[in-house]
Amino acid sequence: MQSSEKNNSAQFLEHQLQETITLLEKQQLETSLVERGPVANYELVEAMLQNQHQARLQEKFAHLHPADIAFILESLPLDQRKTAWDAIKTLHDGQVLLEVSDAVRHTLISGMEAEELATVAGKLNTDEIADIAADIPKRTMLKILRSLNSKERKHLNAILSYQENQVGALMDFGMITIRDDLNLKAIIAYIRKLGKLPSHTDKLFVVDQHDKVQGVLPLQRLLTHSPTQQVADVMVTDFIHFRIDQDAAEAARAFERYDLISAPVVDKKGKLQGRLCVDNILDFIREKTDEDLLTQAGVGEEEDLFSSVWKSARNRWGWLLINIATAFASTRIIGVFEDIILQLVALASLMPIIAAMGGNTGNQTSMLIIRSLALGQITPSNIRRLIKKELTLAVINGTFIGLIMGLLSLLLYQDSALSAVMATAMFINLLVAVVVGLGIPLLRHKFGKDPAVGTSVILTAITDSMGFFIFLGLASLFLIK
Amino acid sequence: MQSSEKNNSAQFLEHQLQETITLLEKQQLETSLVERGPVANYELVEAMLQNQHQARLQEKFAHLHPADIAFILESLPLDQRKTAWDAIKTLHDGQVLLEVSDAVRHTLISGMEAEELATVAGKLNTDEIADIAADIPKRTMLKILRSLNSKERKHLNAILSYQENQVGALMDFGMITIRDDLNLKAIIAYIRKLGKLPSHTDKLFVVDQHDKVQGVLPLQRLLTHSPTQQVADVMVTDFIHFRIDQDAAEAARAFERYDLISAPVVDKKGKLQGRLCVDNILDFIREKTDEDLLTQAGVGEEEDLFSSVWKSARNRWGWLLINIATAFASTRIIGVFEDIILQLVALASLMPIIAAMGGNTGNQTSMLIIRSLALGQITPSNIRRLIKKELTLAVINGTFIGLIMGLLSLLLYQDSALSAVMATAMFINLLVAVVVGLGIPLLRHKFGKDPAVGTSVILTAITDSMGFFIFLGLASLFLIK
Numbered sequence: 001m002q003s004s005e006k007n008n009s010a011q012f013l014e015h016q017l018q019e020t021i022t023l024l025e026k027q028q029l030e031t032s033l034v035e036r037g038p039v040a041n042y043e044l045v046e047a048m049l050q051n052q053h054q055a056r057l058q059e060k061f062a063h064l065h066p067a068d069i070a071f072i073l074e075s076l077p078l079d080q081r082k083t084a085w086d087a088i089k090t091l092h093d094g095q096v097l098l099e100v101s102d103a104v105r106h107t108l109i110s111g112m113e114a115e116e117l118a119t120v121a122g123k124l125n126t127d128e129i130a131d132i133a134a135d136i137p138k139r140t141m142l143k144i145l146r147s148l149n150s151k152e153r154k155h156l157n158a159i160l161s162y163q164e165n166q167v168g169a170l171m172d173f174g175m176i177t178i179r180d181d182l183n184l185k186a187i188i189a190y191i192r193k194l195g196k197l198p199s200h201t202d203k204l205f206v207v208d209q210h211d212k213v214q215g216v217l218p219l220q221r222l223l224t225h226s227p228t229q230q231v232a233d234v235m236v237t238d239f240i241h242f243r244i245d246q247d248a249a250e251a252a253r254a255f256e257r258y259d260l261i262s263a264p265v266v267d268k269k270g271k272l273q274g275r276l277c278v279d280n281i282l283d284f285i286r287e288k289t290d291e292d293l294l295t296q297a298g299v300g301e302e303e304d305l306f307s308s309v310w311k312s313a314r315n316r317w318g319w320l321l322i323n324i325a326t327a328f329a330s331t332r333i334i335g336v337f338e339d340i341i342l343q344l345v346a347l348a349s350l351m352p353i354i355a356a357m358g359g360n361t362g363n364q365t366s367m368l369i370i371r372s373l374a375l376g377q378i379t380p381s382n383i384r385r386l387i388k389k390e391l392t393l394a395v396i397n398g399t400f401i402g403l404i405m406g407l408l409s410l411l412l413y414q415d416s417a418l419s420a421v422m423a424t425a426m427f428i429n430l431l432v433a434v435v436v437g438l439g440i441p442l443l444r445h446k447f448g449k450d451p452a453v454g455t456s457v458i459l460t461a462i463t464d465s466m467g468f469f470i471f472l473g474l475a476s477l478f479l480i481k
Numbered sequence: 482m483q484s485s486e487k488n489n490s491a492q493f494l495e496h497q498l499q500e501t502i503t504l505l506e507k508q509q510l511e512t513s514l515v516e517r518g519p520v521a522n523y524e525l526v527e528a529m530l531q532n533q534h535q536a537r538l539q540e541k542f543a544h545l546h547p548a549d550i551a552f553i554l555e556s557l558p559l560d561q562r563k564t565a566w567d568a569i570k571t572l573h574d575g576q577v578l579l580e581v582s583d584a585v586r587h588t589l590i591s592g593m594e595a596e597e598l599a600t601v602a603g604k605l606n607t608d609e610i611a612d613i614a615a616d617i618p619k620r621t622m623l624k625i626l627r628s629l630n631s632k633e634r635k636h637l638n639a640i641l642s643y644q645e646n647q648v649g650a651l652m653d654f655g656m657i658t659i660r661d662d663l664n665l666k667a668i669i670a671y672i673r674k675l676g677k678l679p680s681h682t683d684k685l686f687v688v689d690q691h692d693k694v695q696g697v698l699p700l701q702r703l704l705t706h707s708p709t710q711q712v713a714d715v716m717v718t719d720f721i722h723f724r725i726d727q728d729a730a731e732a733a734r735a736f737e738r739y740d741l742i743s744a745p746v747v748d749k750k751g752k753l754q755g756r757l758c759v760d761n762i763l764d765f766i767r768e769k770t771d772e773d774l775l776t777q778a779g780v781g782e783e784e785d786l787f788s789s790v791w792k793s794a795r796n797r798w799g800w801l802l803i804n805i806a807t808a809f810a811s812t813r814i815i816g817v818f819e820d821i822i823l824q825l826v827a828l829a830s831l832m833p834i835i836a837a838m839g840g841n842t843g844n845q846t847s848m849l850i851i852r853s854l855a856l857g858q859i860t861p862s863n864i865r866r867l868i869k870k871e872l873t874l875a876v877i878n879g880t881f882i883g884l885i886m887g888l889l890s891l892l893l894y895q896d897s898a899l900s901a902v903m904a905t906a907m908f909i910n911l912l913v914a915v916v917v918g919l920g921i922p923l924l925r926h927k928f929g930k931d932p933a934v935g936t937s938v939i940l941t942a943i944t945d946s947m948g949f950f951i952f953l954g955l956a957s958l959f960l961i962k
Binding site for chain 2: 076377
């Protein structure tokens with residue numbers, strides 16, 4: 001028995017080995033594309049499987065970029081992920097924790113001792129600690145806070161006090177500030193003394209003695225102007241900056257529009273508070289659009305591909321339960337008209353079409369409105385025109401689609417009265433769909449809520465119920481004796 | 482009569498005036514947030530309305546960033562957009578044409594003379610001309626091509642020969658190349674002589690005499706190392722580059738992962754072909770995700786908010802017609818079972834629920850798969866695990882939701898056999914939905930097609946038909962004598 005168990009376990013390891021090799025081969029393909037040097041896969045896997053050789057695994061992973069390690073961890077099933085993470089969690093000063101998705105970070109952190117986690121997270125910058133703070137247990141967080149100096153604590157508090165859709169939550173503190181009364185030669189000497197610039201430094205921030213931002217000095221200008229010139233004469237004073245409490249989506253649009261790499265973040269009085277960089281903006285845009293797509297499909301939040309079945313189930317049940325409720329509610333309307341269906345059973349086949357087309361058309365309208373709201377293209381001055389256009393479109397679409405529907409049902413049932421009811425119900429339900437598709441996102445936006453959340457579910461509930469009601473109602477008025 | 486007409490026209494102008502003022506006030510709010518200096522709105526509008534004063538309008542717009550002008554033009558209704566564009570089309574060397582959306586660019590270009598357009602577009606860089614080439618009439622394009630020198634023509638052809646999802650289509654040529662046998666002092670002198678660096682220059686590309694990329698020299702290192710050091714000793718040789726025919730989405734992921742600002746683009750032999758910058762990557766990500774969202778909702782392509790009703794209608798009809806076809810096809814199954822519905826009319830109320838819940842669950846699964854495919858997280862090694870997990874989830878969800886459905890219908894109709902059919906049909910259709918939700922995107926991906934396109938429509942068609950078929954089929958087997 002003992003031996004067979006061993007055999008099974010060896011087979012299991014063999015199986016894991018094969019899987020991990022395939023995965024790493026794919027990974028190698030990608031890394032070799034970006035030419036970061038090959039990974040010695042087999043050795044790596046060997047080390048992985050013999051826990052005693054953690055040192056060798058560490059050695060291999062030490063040469064990978066934290067983002068690549070994060071990618072490998074995310075693609076590994078839970079058990080293998082745990083093995084790998086145990087070996088490398090102290091590498092790269094906690095950067096891997098930053099790079100993994102929220103869902104995967106949970107699985108990594110849950111297996112770590114408080115002491116261990118505090119040590120690893122303590123090596124991050126304050127803005128990086130802020131990024132993962134929500135996932136760190138309170139007691140560990142206190143440990144980390146104690147290890148920070150007062151300036152770092154102030155920075156951390158500053159970031160944590162802003163919501164994730166505000167500029168303050170996205171900023172970092174990797175900025176170089178200079179005074180405007182120096183000459184460029186002094187600045188170059190200063191940089192050389194620093195020895196290293198924070199990543200994404202494309203400009204230095206010029207501040208006065210009260211930390212008010214006077215201008216920015218792009219590295220470009222530093223390099224192309226004579227070293228004897230004063231900062232004040234070379235700096236750009238017509239520069240873009242952001243307020244710390246400003247909407248992050250607005251800042252993202254500005255980064256896209258003006259092709260920014262970094263920009264100063266200031267408070268109400270114009271005092272420098274931090275720096276906003278394009279890498280954080282890129283992450284923000286990716287997260288926001290992902291969220292929109294998943295919300296649209298009724299998935300609560302980002303899922304770890306390999307999180308437990310129960311966890312995934314809970315993540316998806318919220319919307320499914322709401323869908324059950326709305327589906328039952330809207331079909332109750334059919335229940336009211338059951339005796340009419342008994343008199344003309346063709347209604348049963350045709351009614352789902354009216355409901356479905358309403359949902360489709362309404363979704364087209366609401367999605368365009370949601371997107372235009374996100375891009376800031378809808379203004380008080382053009383909204384009336386827009387509504388007028390969508391309604392005109394609805395009348396045209398309703399007429400044509402209504403006619404097509406009428407014709408098709410005439411072909412199927414050779415009943416002209418039924419066809420007329422079909423066409424009319426389709427026309428009315430498309431109008432309802434467009435009004436609702438315009439109304440929900442615009443109203444949600446007006447009351448300061450995210451226009452994307454829930455719109456599709458509410459819309460479908462309304463177009464379904466109204467579709468059944470209009471169609472069966474018209475049928476009971478005009479078709480049934 | 483004459484006077485009343487004049488009066489009407491004055492009222493119309495007054496109305497336009499009011500609209501434009503509101504719009505520009507919003508715009509001013511935004512520009513003042515990013516501190517680009519106030520716009521003197523009223524003067525601007527005055528000038529706008531008196532076509533004789535085009536010069537003044539030009540003067541105002543000359544101080545705005547091309548992206549801001551593009552935003553104003555996009556938010557203006559067609560007639561006002563035309564007036565504004567006529568006055569400013571020669572400003573900013575064609576940059577405004579680059580910044581507007583594809584749909585709005587059409588409206589701008591369609592009103593321009595060939596000669597005029599050739600002059601404006603001719604002022605753009607070759608990579609910028611390539612961006613708008615699709616919208617330029619052929620004859621005008623020939624004019625522009627003739628005005629280019631042979632190197633520029635070669636660049637333009639290089640970009641145009643790649644598809645929009647390839648790195649080649651996104652690259653530009655604003656790169657500074659240096660040799661590795663110079664010292665940093667010489668490089669600094671060279672940059673100072675150039676007087677200006679291309680935007681987004683965070684590193685210089687080190688090439689040999691065959692234009693092969695040897696390494697990159699970040700401006701950071703140029704500034705922090707001793708001027709007497711050789712480029713060869715300071716440059717980074719373990720740098721990220723992209724192949725010209727590589728998938729742009731893959732490059733976008735690398736930019737996100739490694740927080741890049743710019744990277745060299747090479748051909749198969751490693752010869753430098755161009756440069757990829759984060760601003761183009763940002764635009765690419767925005768366009769791709771927008772496209773995904775709109776496709777999901779069944780809108781063909783990006784719409785100009787104020788394009789004609791007919792144009793918008795055509796843009797949305799493609800999917801609507803497909804929806805009509807699938808809706809009719811799936812409800813034909815109900816037609817087959819009409820005599821069964823006559824015997825038990827409760828089936829008519831319950832069947833849409835089975836169909837709708839199948840669609841919802843299938844969409845959740847397919848969206849997660851589409852997203853994981855887009856992020857490159859699905860590999861040959863983990864796919865079997867993933868399928869197993871989703872199927873387990875489907876069995877659990879099916880059991881619970883089936884039970885809920887059975888209970889609710891028992892409450893409504895007090896018919897235990899009907900409830901059992903309801904629960905069983907729900908269970909089976911949820912399994913079907915998950916299999917289809919997994920299958921369509923994975924198969925489309927396997928055959929090299931975009932997994933997002935059409936998935937939702939095909940999925941809904943299948944879950945609807947199967948929902949009706951399973952439910953009514955089971956009912957006819959077990960409920961009807």
